[in-house]
Amino acid sequence: MSSWIAFWNIVRKDIKAYYLKPPNITWGLIFPLAWTAMFFIRTGGEVEDVLYLLPGVTAVSILFGATSMLAVTVTFEKKNRSFERLLLAPVSFQTLMLAKTSGAILFGALNVLAPVMIALFLTDLSAVAWHVFVPAVFLIAATSTFFGLFIAVAVNEVFEAQTYSNFFRFPMIFLCGLFFPIEQIPPLLRPFSYLLPLTYGADMLHGAVHGGNTLSLTVSFIVLCAFCTALFLVSLWNIRRKWIM
Amino acid sequence: MDEIIVADGLVKQFDAVMAVADISFCVRRGEMLGFLGPNGAGKTTTINMLTGLARPDAGAIHIAGVDCVANPKAAQYHIGVVPDESNLYPELTGFENLCFCAALYGMPKQVRQQRARELLTTFGLVKASDRKFGGYSKGMKRKLTIAAGIIHRPKILFLDEPTMGLDVSGARQLRQLIADLHGAGTTIFLTTHYIEEAERLCDRVAFIVSGRIVKTGSIPELLAPIQGKHGMLLVCDGHDTEATQTLAEAFPEMTFTRQDKDTLRVEADSPILVGPLARSLEAHHVEILEARRVRPSLEDVFVDITGIEAKAMSDKR
């Protein structure tokens, strides 16, 4: 019970203090808009293309939303030492970090609202398998967040958090089959694609939106869950090692 | 009185720096222990190890019977920590900050809001309660940080340099608050480099220098060697080494130390009279401009034991 009060208040505080700030909300809207528009123009502007773009735009929106928020907020709190408050609280470390990441996962997942709304406006989404789409969104949000946490622990400065996450994020856009199938990636690079969780998330989204998945949905689901657990545990281990000096 | 904090052989090294080198001490239930030492002595590092923010390289810590090295989270419900720097959330208001900290200890909403209001009143921050913490003055930040540290009514409170950066009245107010908490039965571990503060507030004091405890004792115990000693400060005009020499020879029962260019400190086991000293100095054409009796204090003990001048300690800040 008391852990739950702490958990819920950490999530609520983060949402209030960071995620609901106007710049972040606009980011959550403008960024997907920009991506959608860019690819739309690039592919010639056929309305049917929207279905093929939606998974990619969705995945990118979540990836960028979740990683940047977490990497920045955690590094920021580490820097101004308010993170020590959490470390001093009589709440297990796992609960603390789950609370810290829940807000970012939620924020990342909510970033899909913009692209989905636009798509809804432009085309018919009745064929979308939402029972696959929604879990895929949350799994991508969770892996992206834990990936952000992993980076946050590795760096000391807020700007480093941004630089490092971009170092990984931009290649992911091309390697993870967001906008073109993985088969089109040079064979030499393809193994890297399968090392990145986003590949599985994007594949699930393609499957959910237009049935174009190349892997089994169950396999992707399991792989994503495994990535979440592994990234979370590694980050916990890293924080214990590096921040409790 | 049972021992509520027991530290045994604590060691902490940062690369080449030996921050804490084999420290052992205990704090009894309801006691206020002062950790007194200069900058870089290892005070904060010790607090961090005791509260679970740092892992000792060696040694054992037991708080309320719990082995804190093996299980750092177990004792945290009973302890409150006020760090040397304010570490609340700049983007939350004073009230929100307190409520958030209370929530970390699992306090239900109504209880934490009431407790937050109560503490804002105690610390005279009611007017600022809806302002963002980031916009608080240094003293206000300090007060709110302390309020946050005691929000869950901890049995044990760690205070790292609580009055640092406060003005005279702020510091006095805060000392009164600390004394009240202590009076109400809270065990307090306090670090400071203000000797007077330690003498006034603490039951026992440990002198820490370069990561080692050089002396521990209750205030009366520490003062015992200088009890019955008499001291006087003489401000002289045109005073020189030769004059001191003469005095030392003329009054072998007294000790003379030059504190600065024209201040001489005299110590003796019996009351000191100014007259004979003045006459002796007159022969050297040195005039006494001011003579002041001083009560030997913890400061003298500290200087005796550590060789560190108290003034140098506070000046470094």
Ligand SMILES: Nc1ncnc2c1ncn2[C@@H]1O[C@H](COP(=O)(O)OP(=O)(O)OP(=O)(O)O)[C@@H](O)[C@H]1O
């Ligand atoms: N994280 C760290 N990394 C490297 N060295 C450290 C670290 N923390 C403390 N030290 C070193 O350990 C020594 C003790 O530091 P500590 O902060 O405990 O001193 P202190 O007694 O609290 O001093 P102050 O009165 O200035 O607060 C110092 O030499 C300091 O430079």
Ligand SMILES: [Mg+2]
């Ligand atoms: Mg310190």
